[in-house]
Amino acid sequence: MKANANQIRAAIDAASPDIRLFLLHGPDEAGAQDLAIRLARKMGPEAERVDLEPSTLKANPGRLADEAASLSLFGGARHIRISGAGEESLEAFTLLLDTERAGNPVVAIAPSLKGTAKVVKLAQGSPRAMAFACYVPEGAEADRIVSTIARELGMRTTGDTATRLASASGGDRAVMTRELEKLSLYLDAAPDRPREIDDAALDAIGADLGDAEMSRAIDAAIEGQPDLVGSELARLEEAGVSPIPVLRQLARRLISLADLRAQVDAGAGVAQVTESVFFREKAITARALRHWRSDKLAEAIGRVRHAERAMMGSATAGAVLAKAAIVAVGRMAARQR
Structure with missing residues (x-):
């Protein structure tokens, strides 16, 4: 069913x-x-x-x-x-x-x-x-998922805390869950002793994954600048941001690029297929479509997904696997330029 x-x-x-x-x-x-x-x-x-x-x-x-x-x-x-x-x-x-x-x-x-x-x-x-x-949740749906997971852990979101958490996690359910689990420990919450999530609690555990910083690392990988990828990942690490949500957002960008590249391969123009792209990503998307090939996009998506699956196992290198996969995508892009 x-x-x-x-x-x-x-x-x-x-x-x-x-x-x-x-x-x-x-x-x-x-x-x-x-x-x-x-x-x-x-x-x-x-x-x-x-x-x-x-x-x-x-x-x-x-x-x-x-x-x-x-x-x-x-x-x-x-x-x-x-x-x-x-x-x-x-x-x-x-x-x-x-x-x-x-x-x-x-x-x-x-x-x-x-x-x-x-x-x-x-x-x-x-x-x-x-x-x-399974689709990446957005907007009100993402907020609802945050509130649902929080409720299962004995917490209730207040104000715009659900939106803050959804935005910080990039719509990634796994990241949402991990952040909420950290919050439940911090607040000593459980279904039998409910607690409220407020802005002070979010600030205390640093539940801000730095969307702009992550975007810079992802853009560098898509553009084929592996050296810049390395420096951006180092900066994220200094700020306490895990590369794992970066890897997952990179996967979404690659999947989106693959869909657009398929339209270009079918005869559509780059300007035409990028009309619906978010305005801040239009320029980089257009450039990427001119040098990324469909087979290489499929290979990059496979590499990123393999890294994510590998991280799910026990006693893995975790963040190291994520960093390696992101840099590898940057090198793949550089070889196609």
Whole structure:
């Protein structure tokens, strides 16, 4: 079935055996990862997590149904996660939904799939699956998400604090959650002892990710200035700003560029396709479209997403992986100029 935000969160929290597959598709990979983490928390700290690669499912489609029906080695809870899923997983998902028994829930993160994809249509048409489109929230929707996450942590936003947090996180659900978790610790908040978030609390924990500073680093990467990227990332580090939200905003810019580049490849003019671009980004977008090729944009997006997925693991280099990926994109752009 096709789910909205409330439905997918409620279903994940219920962890009902009736839903075998949670398909999280669309460009907001960070939001999808956050929902996958939510399921892992619901399953419990002792639950066994099985990670499967899309290439494995393509070579052996029956593996997913087998894993979903298998018991944990120690008899406890078990769940399955697939990152970077695409149309190659269609047969595996079909077998999973058609099998008689599957006791372990599957979360598939599919950032490259659009609503018209066969895999998405399969999940939308099955009562045993939920398909949720993950898009970067903006405006009132972003504020609402901040307020919802805050409420779950025992806090209530006041004044324009929801807007400040949404803006500071760039609409990234994962960053919103981390900032709100820091706030809950600072305020000693919990559902049984609610607290209010005010401007003083935000100022105290420094919940300001420096939008202008992040934009400079992203612009340098898009323009092909790796040396400037390095200096901008160093300046962000001195200001206490993590490179991780920079990486995620860079991914969004690259995806937007790829869509515009596809229109140029189809015969549209650069001036024509940049008419709808935010006026502050028009000039740099036009320049980028003149030297970035579609195949290189796809490669850059893949590199950034790979870095983000790598950061989600335990005991990873974290910020170092983000910095390396951002600089690598800058070098890719420089080679095309």
